[in-house]
Amino acid sequence: MPKAEFIRTMFNDISPKYDLLNDILSLGIHRLWKKKLVAKILSTAPQSFLDGATGTGDIALMCRESNPLIKIKGIDFSPNMIKHAKLRSSAVDFEVNDLMNLSLPDRSYDASNVSFGIRNVEDYNLAIQELNRVTKQSIYIMEFGQPKNKIIRSIYFFIMFKIIPFIGKIFNKEEAYSYLIESSARFPSDDTFLQAIKDNAPGFDEYKYTPLFFGVVYIYEAHRRKKI
Numbered sequence: 212m213p214k215a216e217f218i219r220t221m222f223n224d225i226s227p228k229y230d231l232l233n234d235i236l237s238l239g240i241h242r243l244w245k246k247k248l249v250a251k252i253l254s255t256a257p258q259s260f261l262d263g264a265t266g267t268g269d270i271a272l273m274c275r276e277s278n279p280l281i282k283i284k285g286i287d288f289s290p291n292m293i294k295h296a297k298l299r300s301s302a303v304d305f306e307v308n309d310l311m312n313l314s315l316p317d318r319s320y321d322a323s324n325v326s327f328g329i330r331n332v333e334d335y336n337l338a339i340q341e342l343n344r345v346t347k348q349s350i351y352i353m354e355f356g357q358p359k360n361k362i363i364r365s366i367y368f369f370i371m372f373k374i375i376p377f378i379g380k381i382f383n384k385e386e387a388y389s390y391l392i393e394s395s396a397r398f399p400s401d402d403t404f405l406q407a408i409k410d411n412a413p414g415f416d417e418y419k420y421t422p423l424f425f426g427v428v429y430i431y432e433a434h435r436r437k438k439i
Contacts, residue, residue, distance in 0.1 A: 214333045215288075215333040218331050218333075218390075219288055219289055221390065222266075222287075222289035222291070222292055222331075223289050223290065223291040223292070224291075226267070226289065226291035226292050226294070226295050227295070229266055229267055229292065229295070230267055230269075233266075233269075233327070240424060241327070244353065244423055244424070244428050244430075245269055245270060245273060245326065245353075246273070247423065247430070248270065248324070248326060248351060248353050248430055249270060249273045249274055249277060251351060251430065251432065252270075252274060252322055252324060252349075252351055253274065253277055253278060255321075255322060255348060255349050255434070257281060257320075257321035257322035257348065257349065258280075258281060258282065258321055259281065259282040259283070259319070259320045259321045259322070260274055260281050260282070260283045260284075260320060260321065260322045260323070260324070261283075261284050261286070261315070261319075261320040261322070261323040261324070261342075261345060261346070262274070262283065262284070262285040262286070262303075262323075262324050262326070263286055263287075263310050263323060263324060263325040263328065263338075263342065264286075264287055264288075264310060264325050264326065264327070264328025264329070264331070264332075265285035265286055265287045265292070265293075265296060265305065266287060266292050266296070266327075266328070267292060267295045267296050267299060268285050268295075268296035268299055268300065268303060268305060269326075270285075270324060270326050271283050271284075271285035271296075271303045271305075272299065272300055272302070272303060275300070275302050275303055279302075283303045283304065284303070284304045284305075284306065284315075284320070285303050285304070285305045285306075286305070286306055286307070286308035286310070286313075287305075287307065287308070287328075288307060288308065288309045288310070289307075290307050293305050293306065293307050310325065310328075310329075310332050310337075310338040310341060310342075311332060311333065311334055311337040311338050311341060312337075312341065313341045313344070313345055315345045316345070317344055317345065318344075318345065318346070318347045318439065319345050320345055320346055320347065321346075321347050321348045321349070322346065322347075322348060322349040322350070322351065323342045323345060323346040323349075323350050323351070324350070324351040324352070324353070325338070325342070325351075325352050325353075325354075326351075326352075326353045326354075327353060327354060327355065329352050329354050330354055330355070330394045330395065330398040331394065335407070336407065336410075336411050337411075339352075339407065339408055339411035339412050340411045340412070342412065343411065343412035343413075343414075347435070347438065347439050348434065348435050348438065348439075349432065349433065349434045349435070350408070350412060350415075350431075350432070350433040351430065351431070351432055352404075352408070352430075352431040353428060353429070353430045353431075354398060354400070354404070354428070354429060354431070355395035355398065355400075355427065355428055355429075356398075356400030356401060356404075356422065356426050356427065356428060356429045357396070357400055357426065358425045358426040358427055359401075359425075359426050360425055360426070363425040363426070363427075367427055368396065400426070400429055401420060401422070401426070401429060404420075404429070404431065405418055405419075405420050405431055408431055408433055409433075412433055414435070415433040415434055415435050416434060416435055416436045416437075417432070417433070417434045417436070418431075418432070418433050419431075419432050420432070
């Protein structure tokens with residue numbers, strides 16, 4: 212089965228327990244990380260915002276709650292994820308769409324984001340290019356990384372590879388949990404992934420990243436100072 216179809220099927224399957232899965236994979240700390248990300252997104256005062264790989268709509272809905280005036284669209288290539296997002300709220304425009312081939316006009320959103328989803332895209336380079344195409348001012352990507360501190364790294368990977376798969380067996384989702392763990396462990400982070408953003412989204416004035424929780428997670432940013 213092609214990677215894209217495998218991932219779509221997997222997320223369709225785990226969609227009812229997706230929020231619980233996030234709590235388990237991050238030990239619940241993802242809620243704090245997302246608050247920090249939303250604060251960064253809103254700090255640039257976007258009038259429109261695209262939330263890519265929206266899942267059940269966490270980031271989109273947090274932005275909506277903080278500023279009801281922003282035009283927000285949440286997209287995901289998993290129909291079941293979008294179904295659950297729509298059940299949570301009708302205040303955001305949720306739709307099925309593919310990050311590698313967005314059916315959206317050029318420069319149609321002030322800011323865009325992909326939170327814990329870019330590593331699951333079949334070709335993340337294409338996804339970044341598409342984000343660049345549809346975004347006017349700021350791109351945000353939040354993703355798991357690999358801690359540089361040896362002690363933190365050892366603890367982190369022990370939890371990832373020993374404890375979480377056991378939890379996956381309890382929920383009868385061992386294959387899904389194993390994939391998500393392995394993809395997190397091997398995905399490029401810090402300067403390596405920032406370079407991928409620079410290569411695929413040229414023309415921004417500022418590129419930077421912020422490590423969270425000792426480098427377990429990174430928030431990447433690309434900003435244009437002048438409005439286009």
